[in-house]
Amino acid sequence: MPYDGAVSTPGVDATGGGGTDHVVVRVLPGASEDEPDASEGARRGADTAGGEQDPAGAPYFTWARLSNLLSSVGQESTTAVLAPFFAGTLGAAPVVIAGVEAAGRAGGTAARFGGSGVARRRPGVRGLLDVVGYGGAALAAVFLAGSSAIWQAGACRAGSWVARGMGTPTTLRPVSDQALAGRAGRRLGVERAYDALVAAIGPLIAVALLAFASVRTVLLLAVVPAVVAGLASAYGARAARSAPGAGAGAGAGAPGETGAAGAAGRPSARSIVAELRRSGPLGRLLLGVALYEAANIAAALLLLRATKILPGGAGPLSRLQAVALLYVVYQVSAAACAFWAGRVVDRLGAAVVVATGAAALLIAYAGFAAAARGDLALMIGCFVLAGAAAGAVDAAEYAGLARLVPPERRWPALSALTGLQNAGRIFATVTAGGLWTLVSPPAGLLICGPLLLVATILLATRPDRPAAASH
Helix, strand or coil, X not given: CCCCCCECCCECCCCCCCCEXXXXXXXXXXXXXXXXXXXXXXXXXXXXXXXXXXXXXXXXXXXXXXXXXXXXHHHHHHHHHHHHHHHHHCCCCHHHHHHHHHHHHHHHHHHHHHHHHHHHHCHHHHHHHHHHHHHHHHHHHHHHHHCCCHHHXXXXXXXXXXXXXXXXXXXXXXXXXXXXXXXXXXXXXXXXXXXXXXXXXXXXXXXXHCCCCCHHHHHHHCHHHHHHHHHHHHHHHXXXXXXXXXXXXXXXXXXXXXXXXXXXXXXXXXXXXXXXXXXXXXXXXXXHHHHHHCCCCCHHHHHHHHHHHCCCCECCECHHHHHHHHHHHHHHHHHHXXXXXXXXXXXXXXXXXXXXXXXXXXXXXXXXXXXXXXXXXXXXXXXXXXXXXXXXXXXXXHHHHHHHCCHHHHHHHHHHHXXXXXXXXXXXXXXXXXHHHHCCHHHHHHCCHHHHXXXXXXXXXXXXXXXXXXX
């Protein structure tokens, strides 16, 4: 099994979710990086004649990917029981849960970009960063399970995001910086679907464990996939170093390398803004994405709402099991819709998919706000819609950029998208959690409605045209 730097976002989450923002995309020759990691391109260059690689033929299950997927299982099993643990066991208010998830996302993003910057300057430390990151996630799981105060649990949860960010190279990249833009949607959709299906294993394990174990046991056992992920990452890094020709790929000119020459050709912040202003379809897509992400509440808050709606559980399932199973529904829905959305992007463009996702999320929020006590059917429908929006929009956002932006200008657009996603999700989560605590749960959920409505109208009436993306 090869070791490469293919990565996923932290989770299919609606924060993305809990760690679930996870489409993996590959950085190819010529891709600039204030975010991709030089060692990633170097490892690929060592295994491919001339440094060329066709992403369509790249192996999915590399050691790096396997490590990330294992880590995702642990992260998502924790997310499935996080809201009941914080609110029920520790007595935390919704705004506290929102603050913890927002701080974790911000810290994880900073750690991911910082780790990639270090690895870009010193490619040999990528494997070490991975191992340290997964080791930190394991320690965070242990301390979270034993925490007895809200501040302790919050620090551990946020720390797990930071550790996982350090152990994962930067977020989604385009499938190719060449003409594969025409098939970017299909490729991204399939990989996003794989990641969501693997992420569903975490809450499914939680459902099984909760039949005979406590919530603290579920939190503690998240250490197992984190430890295995660290071991797999260490083995993969060692195998990569000992592979024939491994050293050659790390030299100058390796794909993805961004030394002085790369830095010199990197656009400034002013040129990024100017580029976005000149591109009508791209600018509209990013505006719609900004509106959508500013209403994209963390999945932990949706699970908290389900905890309040289903206090008695569902049939033979306890409340904790029912909530964890709803998170499985969320992930499976994300997988199914990501697979579908990728093909739609290739045919109709990304705007129509993001608009549809915004409409689905708006309906889901309305359902969460209107749900009455014990309304299981409505909860299932809401999680199906929220998961569908998460999976479809995640794939569409990056595939849309791959279609609309030429390879040499893709870095500014990717940087803008990454910033919009993280800033928007942090804003949405903190705003919703604050209003939930100070006003009411429906207020926290429905405050996002106007943004989603505007995003839907904007992108549905002014869609991007796939034909314009062919280079």
